Amino acid sequence: MGYNWILFGYTVVICGSSIYFERSLHPALLVLIAILYIIAHFTEKRLVISVFLQIVLLIAFHSVSQMAWCLPLYFAQIGKHFHKIRTPGSAVLVSLLYTLTFALISYSYMKLTLYNVSAFLFSSISCLTFAFLFYQYIYVLRNQTQQLDSEKKHLTTHDALTGLYNYEECHRQLGKLVQQGAPIALVLIDCKDLKSLNTANGFHGVNRILKQAAQLLRIMFPEALLISRYGGDEFAIVLESNHIGQLTHNIEQQLTVDFPKLTGIEMNFGMAFYPNDGEYKDDLIFIAERNLYMMKRESWLKREEHMLRSEKLRVVGELASGMAHEIRNPLTTIKGFLQLSRADNFNVRPWYDLIMDEITRMSMLTAEFLQFSKPHATQFKVHAIDDCIQRVLSLLDSEAARLGHEIQFEHAGQPLYLMMDQDKMLQLLLNLIKNAFEAMEEQGFVRVHLSNHNQSAVIEISDTGSGIPQSELEKIFLPFYTTKDSGTGLGLSICHKIVQDHQGTMEVESESGKGTKLTITIPLASHDAYSTETSPSH
Structure with a gap:
């Protein structure tokens, strides 16, 4: 039920009680004032002077009804004022004015008996007390509302973590x-x-x-x-x-x-x-x-440059360390032989062949290292990779027969042309097939398969050797890593570099005891490059 309807009920009860108990001397006027008082409340949002009319009509209604029961109506009017009052001083002043108004009107019709005076004082004190408590209640509610509004505004405009604007x-x-x-x-x-x-x-x-x-x-x-x-x-x-x-x-x-x-x-x-x-x-x-x-x-570019520089320095360090380690061994051997020859009046003949072997080993190691690390001039021309493979197989035919190995070549059915350095490609294939021979201690089978896939030549070289353990697959392309007693550890690194120079990729698959398969993928020569290389000169 709305606030105004509660006032309507109180007004009707007080008006009817006053007429029933014959307290009012002008019942018709009382009813008229009651109606106007109710109308003033229901039209307070439309009339600017409605609050003033409510006060005047309340005083008139109290005077004509001559009922102390009007005290709740005074409470209601005080409450309406308190919703608009912002300071405690104004609230006290409004409470006193309403209390004095109630007292003066009550004195106009009240007989001065001890009971009536006591009832009046009790009602007046109750009015002041109610006004004070009611104002405190409204004050607390207003503060809580303002605080909640402030917190809501702060949460909608500020970041919860840092307290800064969002x-x-x-x-x-x-x-x-x-x-x-x-x-x-x-x-x-x-x-x-x-x-x-x-x-x-x-x-x-x-x-x-x-x-x-x-x-x-x-x-x-x-x-x-x-x-x-x-x-x-x-x-x-x-x-x-x-x-x-x-x-x-x-x-x-x-x-x-x-x-x-x-x-x-x-x-x-x-x-x-x-x-x-x-x-x-x-x-x-x-x-x-x-x-x-x-x-x-x-910042990203600088970081990438720094990481690349650090990686290069790390690789150079590893190469230098590996090179020093590989050279130190033959030097130690030569030094030992020279010390022995000194005891034998510098007669190095007994150890001459061994010393020359170590020197040859260092020379070979140095040559391979230079080939791996130093950029060489390459002669890229369009050649058929089929011809390169056939030439390599012809070169290795006698060695395969001597070792008892069998080589099988499966070609693509039509020539595949690559933009390549033919000497480097021959070196690549020779090294890989020789590695396959060395991996097979007994008679074995080497399969070379050439195919065309996604505009690239795919060369697969597989053997039936002992295979490579999974733990070592990631290391085989690292410089100086080898599982051979006499190897330098640069062979596969050089092969990998040759493939990279041809814009290709090199992958390895192996299983211990079953063999190894190397897959080389190199892009085919474009039609324009092939036409340029094969067109007759005028």
């Missing part, structure tokens, strides 16, 4: 600052590698870092017009930009030097200036995001 409010505030027309600078900041810390520190650790970053930005930029969390690990700062050069220097100093020193986190950032870079909010954001992206890209 993305939407950042755009709203930036738009207002641009409309004001004063020169400003927008700085978008991105924390480097913060996402990668999730695995090391967990999201709680990253959240703690974000809080610290937000607090530090407040300290470093106390004059900022706006600081907000722009994204997951991004922040936005708006500053006055009366002196662009000085401001740019200060921002770069604080974000590239001071901030990483204090937090250990490096920053990427992009700046945009109003009105130099744009006259609208979206223009500033676009320029700042573009500059941030360019700085990120530069």
Whole structure:
């Protein structure tokens, strides 16, 4: 039931009781005033003077009805005023006025007996007490409402983690600052590698870092017009930009030097200036995001360059270490023979052949190392890979017969042309098939299969040798890695490099006791290259 309908019920009861108990001297007038009083309440939103009419009609209704039962109606009027009153002093004043009005009207018809006086005093004190309690209640409700509204507004405009403005409010505030027309600078900041810390520190650790970053930005930029969390690990700062050069220097100093020193986190950032870079909010954001992206890209490129340089240094170190190790062994042998020859009046004849073998080994090792590490001039021309394979098989035919091995060649059915260095390709195939021979201690079978797949020549060389353990498959292309007693460990590395120089790939499959299969894939020569190579000269 609505508030006004409750007043309607009270008014009807008081009016009827006054007439029934013959308290009112003018029943018709009482009914008229009661009707007008109810109408004044139901039309208070339409009439500006309705509140004033309610007070006047309440006083008239109380005077004509001569009923102390009107006290609840006074309470109702006090409550309506309290909803609009903001200070305790005003509430006390309104309570006193209503209480005095109730008292004066009650005195007009009340007989001065001890009971009546006591009832009047009780009613007046009750009115004041009710007014005080009611105002306290409304005051508490109003404060709670204001607090909830404030918290709601704060939650809708601020980031819950850092306490800074959120993305939407950042755009709203930036738009207002641009409309004001004063020169400003927008700085978008991105924390480097913060996402990668999730695995090391967990999201709680990253959240703690974000809080610290937000607090530090407040300290470093106390004059900022706006600081907000722009994204997951991004922040936005708006500053006055009366002196662009000085401001740019200060921002770069604080974000590239001071901030990483204090937090250990490096920053990427992009700046945009109003009105130099744009006259609208979206223009500033676009320029700042573009500059941030360019700085990120530069940072990524530097990191990739550093990683590539580090990888090259690591490879050079491994090569130098392997080379030193391989050369040290024959040098130690030669040194020992020379020491023995000194005891025999420098007669090296007994060890001459061994010394020459070690020297030959070092010479071969040095030659292979230079071939592997030093770039050589290559003569790329269009040749049929079928012819290269047939030539290699002819060269190895006698050796295969001597060892008791059988070679089978399965060609593609039509010539496959490659842009290649024919000498290098012959070296590649010779090395791989010889390796297959060495892998088969007894009579074995080597299969060479050539096919055309996705505009590439696919050469498969498989043997029935002892195979390679799975744990060593990843190492076979590493320099100086070998399972042979007399090998240098550079053969497969050189083969792999030849394939890479021809823009191809080399894969290996092996199973212990069943053999090994090497798969080489090299792109076929384009039609234009083939036409150029084969066209007759005029």
